[in-house]
Amino acid sequence: MVAELEFEKPLVELRRKIQELKEFMKTADVDLSAEIEKLEARLAKLENEIYANLTPWDRVQIARHPQRPTTLDYIERLFTNFLECHGDRCFGDDEAIVGGIAKYDGLPVTVIGHQRGKDTKENLRRNFGMPHPEGYRKALRLMKQAEKFSRPIICFIDTKGAYPGKAAEERGQSEAIARNLFEMAGLTVPVVCIVIGEGGSGGALALGVGNHIHMLENSTYSVISPEGAAAILWKDASLAQRAAETMKITAHDLKALGVIDEIIPEVKGGAHRDVDEQAKRIDCVLRRSLKQLLALDGEELVRQRYEKFKQMGQVSFLPETIRAR
Amino acid sequence: MWKDLFAKKKKYAPLPSEQARHEVPEGVMTKCPQCKKIMYTKELIKNLRVCLSCGYHHPMPARERIASLLDDGSFCEYDADMISVNPLGFPGYIEKLEEDRRKSGLNEAVVTGEGALDGHPLVIAVMDSSFRMGSMGSVVGEKIARAVERAREQQRPFLIFTASGGARMQEGVLSLMQMAKTSAALKRFSNDGGLFISVMTHPTTGGVSASFASLGDYNFAEPGALIGFAGRRVIEQTVREELPDDFQTAEFLLKHGQLDAVIHRHELKETLAVVLDIHQKGGEEGWWRN
Ligand SMILES: [Zn+2]
Numbered sequence: 237m238v239a240e241l242e243f244e245k246p247l248v249e250l251r252r253k254i255q256e257l258k259e260f261m262k263t264a265d266v267d268l269s270a271e272i273e274k275l276e277a278r279l280a281k282l283e284n285e286i287y288a289n290l291t292p293w294d295r296v297q298i299a300r301h302p303q304r305p306t307t308l309d310y311i312e313r314l315f316t317n318f319l320e321c322h323g324d325r326c327f328g329d330d331e332a333i334v335g336g337i338a339k340y341d342g343l344p345v346t347v348i349g350h351q352r353g354k355d356t357k358e359n360l361r362r363n364f365g366m367p368h369p370e371g372y373r374k375a376l377r378l379m380k381q382a383e384k385f386s387r388p389i390i391c392f393i394d395t396k397g398a399y400p401g402k403a404a405e406e407r408g409q410s411e412a413i414a415r416n417l418f419e420m421a422g423l424t425v426p427v428v429c430i431v432i433g434e435g436g437s438g439g440a441l442a443l444g445v446g447n448h449i450h451m452l453e454n455s456t457y458s459v460i461s462p463e464g465a466a467a468i469l470w471k472d473a474s475l476a477q478r479a480a481e482t483m484k485i486t487a488h489d490l491k492a493l494g495v496i497d498e499i500i501p502e503v504k505g506g507a508h509r510d511v512d513e514q515a516k517r518i519d520c521v522l523r524r525s526l527k528q529l530l531a532l533d534g535e536e537l538v539r540q541r542y543e544k545f546k547q548m549g550q551v552s553f554l555p556e557t558i559r560a561r
Numbered sequence: 562m563w564k565d566l567f568a569k570k571k572k573y574a575p576l577p578s579e580q581a582r583h584e585v586p587e588g589v590m591t592k593c594p595q596c597k598k599i600m601y602t603k604e605l606i607k608n609l610r611v612c613l614s615c616g617y618h619h620p621m622p623a624r625e626r627i628a629s630l631l632d633d634g635s636f637c638e639y640d641a642d643m644i645s646v647n648p649l650g651f652p653g654y655i656e657k658l659e660e661d662r663r664k665s666g667l668n669e670a671v672v673t674g675e676g677a678l679d680g681h682p683l684v685i686a687v688m689d690s691s692f693r694m695g696s697m698g699s700v701v702g703e704k705i706a707r708a709v710e711r712a713r714e715q716q717r718p719f720l721i722f723t724a725s726g727g728a729r730m731q732e733g734v735l736s737l738m739q740m741a742k743t744s745a746a747l748k749r750f751s752n753d754g755g756l757f758i759s760v761m762t763h764p765t766t767g768g769v770s771a772s773f774a775s776l777g778d779y780n781f782a783e784p785g786a787l788i789g790f791a792g793r794r795v796i797e798q799t800v801r802e803e804l805p806d807d808f809q810t811a812e813f814l815l816k817h818g819q820l821d822a823v824i825h826r827h828e829l830k831e832t833l834a835v836v837l838d839i840h841q842k843g844g845e846e847g848w849w850r851n
Pocket of ligand 1: 593594595596597612613614615617
């Protein structure tokens with residue numbers, strides 16, 4: 237049973253009504269099929285309306301859906317022979333990030349991604365997908381290994397952000413994130429990043445310096461969570477909905493801002509409604525990406541990545557007349 | 562958007578900092594936030610804004626920092642006219658930028674350029690927390706990336722003084738991407754053998770600490786500087802654990818292996834000169850040469 241979201245309530249209502257009529261028809265001797273047909277047509281229309289007009293906040297809810305497919309759900313469907321590799325060789329193994337080697341339709345690759353839990357117990361183990369420094373360092377270790385063996389790297393991004401904790405600061409959270417940005421910029425193998433859920437701040441970007449960056453249609457990518465933004469900007473975390481709109485965090489926004497390459501369409505109602513189909517849609521974009529990037533040599537890949545990030549941002553210059561020197 | 566900017570700017574044409582400083586004289590007296598003693602601002606500035614009584618390092622304006630370190634007349638500024646736009650159409654952002662331009666006499670939160678320190682040519686970037694709390698938006702990222710590129714082209718060392726509250730919220734994800742942009746520029750610089758010295762000053766937090774600030778070949782900090790990724794309050798709310806008093810200070814970072822050294826502002830220039838000297842291209846003649 238899929239948990240319904242707030243904005244889906246009207247659909248739930250209508251579905252329940254249809255179900256009731258159907259049940260009633262079975263027990264009582266009346267023909268309600270015309271009525272049911274009418275309601276079903278209305279349901280289809282309403283579904284289309286609702287899903288075609290999702291607000292940024294609706295998308296945040298979908299991106300956070302407890303049943304939204306995770307990195308491991310996609311790894312299972314997109315790759316074969318996945319061997320998870322643990323540990324940063326320094327401090328420990330951070331289960332908020334998973335990574336390893338696998339084959340993608342025969343091609344050896346390295347796959348890395350943030351990993352949320354499916355239930356409370358797993359979430360505690362995985363720290364709700366919020367990494368500590370050892371997580372980023374494990375990811376970097378696997379990326380350097382991929383580079384050594386000339387394997388493309390695929391990163392799945394799905395985190396609320398870096399974990400705000402004492403231990404994380406003690407072990408150099410800032411340096412660990414910075415080091416990943418720095419080293420990823422120099423990788424001589426293709427790097428494809430796909431935001432599959434929430435892409436939150438530096439914790440997301442630490443797996444995000446790719447040659448291509450794609451986003452699932454209902455995923456988000458932002459410098460801070462809507463709640464965090466609201467708390468900082470308006471001193472009121474309950475204004476998160478407004479922040480979600482102001483901050484421009486949806487896939488369409490990021491495409492318009494020139495940050496991402498492609499929007500991967502989602503199954504109607506969100507990826508959690510059909511994981512197999514969603515995996516196929518990712519497969520299609522990923523294959524095209526890798527095909528393009530595998531045609532470039534190491535130097536070209538580094539240059540392409542450098543230029544990609546160099547053009548991000550918008551600036552202007554004071555006109556001559558105003559410089560007033 | 563540009564038209565909008567232009568029209569409003571006429572009223573408050575940003576002035577070069579020197580001029581602005583003459584027009585708005587600082588308070589004659591300054592109170593030290595640490596020891597609460599009140600002292601002549603003039604005396605404080607003369608002492609490089611280190612408290613005469615307790616040694617507290619007051620924030621230092623970018624141009625003062627440059628003047629305190631670089632050889633007289635050697636500084637040449639880059640991209641002084643680069644200014645922010647409002648890429649997200651964020652309400653009130655343009656007005657806030659104009660206000661800070663007026664108040665600080667700066668066009669943005671970082672000043673970049675080239676000069677010489679004790680005779681060593683270098684490229685320098687100095688952040689200034691009086692402009693939007695030193696937050697990093699597109700302009701800060703772009704100016705720093707360009708400065709690094711110039712250092713690479715000219716084969717000069719790159720020296721940065723960080724002071725930042727983190728990402729510029731009003732530029733959303735574009736401010737996040739500046740972390741990647743600056744780090745990528747530093748990677749390229751490093752691959753070419755470039756020397757990068759990072760000096761973290763109070764405060765260096767969020768996206769700036771998690772990008773270029775932490776990527777120095779040498780990471781230094783000023784005494785007592787607040788340095789960290791997540792804010793203390795956020796951590797306290799999340800983990801509900803007691804945080805030590807010195808949490809996220811330069812000394813705390815040193816203890817946890819995150820810094821090469823904590824350096825008093827009075828010894829900074831001398832230390833930097835030593836580091837630059839040791840990395841001099843070609844090196845000196847001597848017995849070690851055949
Ligand atoms: Zn004092």
